[in-house]
Amino acid sequence: MELTVKEIIAWLEISNTNIQENKAYLTELDQAIGDGDHGINMARGFQEVLNKVTDQEYEAISDVLKDTAMTLISKVGGASGPLLGTAFLKMSTAVKGQESLDTADFAAALNEAINGIKQRGKATEEEKTLLDVWSPMADYFSAVDQFSAEVITETAKDAMEKTKDMMATKGRAAYFKEKSIGHLDPGAVTSFYIFSGLAEAVKGGKN
Amino acid sequence: MELTVKEIIAWLEISNTNIQENKAYLTELDQAIGDGDHGINMARGFQEVLNKVTDQEYEAISDVLKDTAMTLISKVGGASGPLLGTAFLKMSTAVKGQESLDTADFAAALNEAINGIKQRGKATEEEKTLLDVWSPMADYFSAVDQFSAEVITETAKDAMEKTKDMMATKGRAAYFKEKSIGHLDPGAVTSFYIFSGLAEAVKGGKN
Amino acid sequence: MKKIINNANEVVQEMVEGIAAAYPDAVKQLPETSVIVRNDVPVKGKVGIVSGGGSGHEPAHAGYVGKGMLDAAVSGEVFTSPTPDQVLEAIKAVDGGNGVFLVIKNYTGDVINFEMAAELAEAEGIDVEQVVVNDDVAVEDSSFTTGRRGIVGTVLIHKIVGSMAEKGATLKEIKAVADKAVANVRSIGMALTSCIVPEAGKPSFELGENEMEIGIGIHGEPGIERESLKSSNEIAERLAEKVLRDLDYSGSEVAVMINGLGATPEMELFIVNKKVQQILKDKDIHVYRTYIGEFMTSLEMAGCSVTLMKLDDELKALLDADTAAPAFR
Amino acid sequence: MKKIINNANEVVQEMVEGIAAAYPDAVKQLPETSVIVRNDVPVKGKVGIVSGGGSGHEPAHAGYVGKGMLDAAVSGEVFTSPTPDQVLEAIKAVDGGNGVFLVIKNYTGDVINFEMAAELAEAEGIDVEQVVVNDDVAVEDSSFTTGRRGIVGTVLIHKIVGSMAEKGATLKEIKAVADKAVANVRSIGMALTSCIVPEAGKPSFELGENEMEIGIGIHGEPGIERESLKSSNEIAERLAEKVLRDLDYSGSEVAVMINGLGATPEMELFIVNKKVQQILKDKDIHVYRTYIGEFMTSLEMAGCSVTLMKLDDELKALLDADTAAPAFR
């Protein structure tokens, strides 16, 4: 299969559901090594994304991704809003003109997203941020030629869990220094919900 | 017996001991129907009185009472400081030139004290204030011709306890209106410690 | 009790020294007293303005010492009126030959101690006049009671009499404008939590996790009703209603003050303000000026108060006049 | 959670409306935004000054909007940087033709969102310059980390760049003075209790009844050490020492700011001040001016911070210049 507008919209819907369901959990994670607003931020942002993308018909994947990006950028704030927004914006540009995406297309888009995140956030891998989920996911999609729901979820989960043992050096968690070790990165957990949302969408879990 | 400088000083000493020992209790009483500073105020004031009157030799009762008054007026503040200070000041004036006091002399002095309190505080009896101990004590000393430690204590205690059922209409407790009923008046309790201190002094409890 | 203090029984003395150390160009401490005065007192020819009361209400009163406001503030122990000798020192220090005006909050202790000081000052040949502020509508006013309490509205009185004195008004003129201002100001407060008197070491009263108290005093004296916590809009309505019921403000211009009692974030004061302004608008009461912040606190109590003062042209001009008092804004 | 609010997720919007309603003669809200601007923006020819950040730090930042200080303040959600489109609206509203200067606190989110806004503004032909304030010495500064946080020292930067802009300085001149001021300001905070983000509904962290934390951030980010509660003098020493160790203040003139984080009574700030002034005196550091009060809070957190800024004649004059900003005193 390839990802079409339908799967992309389902992806966003399921991601939103995941995030709403885990809003309090995400906030708790951010209370431990941040300022306790991540769940609130993400729930607000993805709800707005959902309102936006389910409000109209889309022809192009790139348009869905662009609306997602602009909504995240203009409704969230904090570090995560503009960073995830930038990720979706870069993906939107990368897939311009494409009607469907295979794993290679998707990997290419993710790589653009990652570059965007790095440029904006001046972080790199292993700094205990959402990058530590996005980066392994890009690698994974580059290496496969099938969208496999189970492996996607597993890969994202592995990546998310690895953030637990990292020491944060970027973002608010960096102020916790050594004490950040032993806690999951909130943005990485959100990113896991996003990619496990993709896995569900690939299975046709929604629609 | 009659009260001489020796008994008056013992009176102040024992009153101070009583008040220091019950500082927290007096503050609690004032937390219930006031602003929670009465024990602190009285402990500060009587400690200063003690420092003052044990620091020197006195010839005249009136001088001891005057120093007590001036110390209470200048070290306490609040409502109780100037009112008790005024009481001692009026007593000082009333006993000027006297080397010893019998019950009638003491009653006369107390009556002056009460007038002073009433004038300053614009309160009268039955308004749930320290007056409701001072007034019955004046009546009592007018009616007897002996200083009897037990009856003094008993009379003061009775008077103090009667304030429990009164409704406050003056002082900070007045803001509690009906809710002030059922609580002892802090200033009345302090006054009880003062008169029970007198009883001890009469017994020769100190010195 | 969690407080940033050294000794519970030295907080006032240390605070007064800390105030003097903060604003050496504007104020000074009278040696061996708890009195903060303007650096340039006595100001020759100007009526001196003295206020004060128990501590724990900062920035009241010492924060309002400065050109255009108070000449002296006398700090008593926490929640305890200052003693007459301290007030007398303040009066003597600020008398520039034309007398001294006292602004007193209506509490038995404050009234007694200030009046004793006034008598002593008069005995020394200083003319003294006074006003007793009683803006708290939570308390019934009757001749059998001690009457309404003086709370945060007092700060507006400080401003008004301070401006008036700065303009060179006489004691009598100041007394007249003070009486008018006091007659036109009403306040009411509410609390979410108690405060802790440092020396007492524990909360003055208890409020349940879902309770609030309307009409609370600034020393933790009780309010009118203890009830379940309401929304900001409902609280604003309740407070405004009590104030508006006590004095006829219809058609008039007012100053509004939304005061934080200590621990309440300013954010919440602005949310209360939003509703209060709406209520006044609906009632055709024109807001001339709004003051928001902590003006008269009750240590770390969470809660707020709402004050309205009816204004005429004279009062407006006096409120607007410049002042150098560090805490007035 | 006890708060005087209506809906936890509408606090910022209601607060912004409440601010606009409080000071209609001085500021206004840009319609459909969380931006508070001076009433008279854009001021032709003057560089516009924009700051902002997450809400919950009131009176920062909207309280500093006024002649001589900020032209606009952008309020994000509680503790959440505002979005680029809101910042862009602010920039566009205040540009008087000579460009706009941004004062940003050093947090990833603030920097990213303000920079995105700056790019968008530049794309629309508006010159934008910025300074990133990083005064918090609790955080180590290294090229591998996000660097020191920006906290209450930011308010002094607002004052300085605001005065500079009011005098008619160019964007480049403002940038130069801002860089100098930021290089000369250091702060550190400490907390006794946590704050509660309204939407989270529970304390951001827990501190034991006998614990305090030195070096805490204004969003409850952790400090350097969590330890048993010390006396005010010891706390003042610790805070002053950390600041003094980070920059050589010896022989220089400084501005001192003792800032309350929300719930701490002003009384305690003055007690801290007493000791801080003594320490500076002992080290021959001359205090030019002292600011005491709540300048940048963390909702209802109990605690305080100490800030020192080294001054030269230019900075002194800029700090002293008049401002109409309602919260600066």
Ligand SMILES: Nc1ncnc2c1ncn2[C@@H]1O[C@H](COP(=O)(O)OP(=O)(O)O)[C@@H](O)[C@H]1O
């Ligand atoms: N420089 C950065 N690069 C990439 N991701 C970052 C960076 N800084 C923070 N993040 C991510 O943002 C998350 C926090 O988001 P959020 O709590 O919404 O914003 P804020 O930190 O501003 O409160 C972190 O868990 C981390 O994954």
Ligand SMILES: Nc1ncnc2c1ncn2[C@@H]1O[C@H](COP(=O)(O)OP(=O)(O)O)[C@@H](O)[C@H]1O
């Ligand atoms: N008008 C008054 N006349 C007589 N006694 C009064 C009056 N007002 C208050 N008191 C007494 O003062 C006591 C309170 O004293 P205290 O707590 O030290 O002062 P404050 O009320 O100023 O805090 C009351 O319990 C009462 O006995």
Ligand SMILES: [Mg+2]
């Ligand atoms: Mg966060």
Ligand SMILES: [Mg+2]
């Ligand atoms: Mg009391």
Ligand SMILES: [Mg+2]
């Ligand atoms: Mg008292």
Ligand SMILES: [Mg+2]
């Ligand atoms: Mg945040």
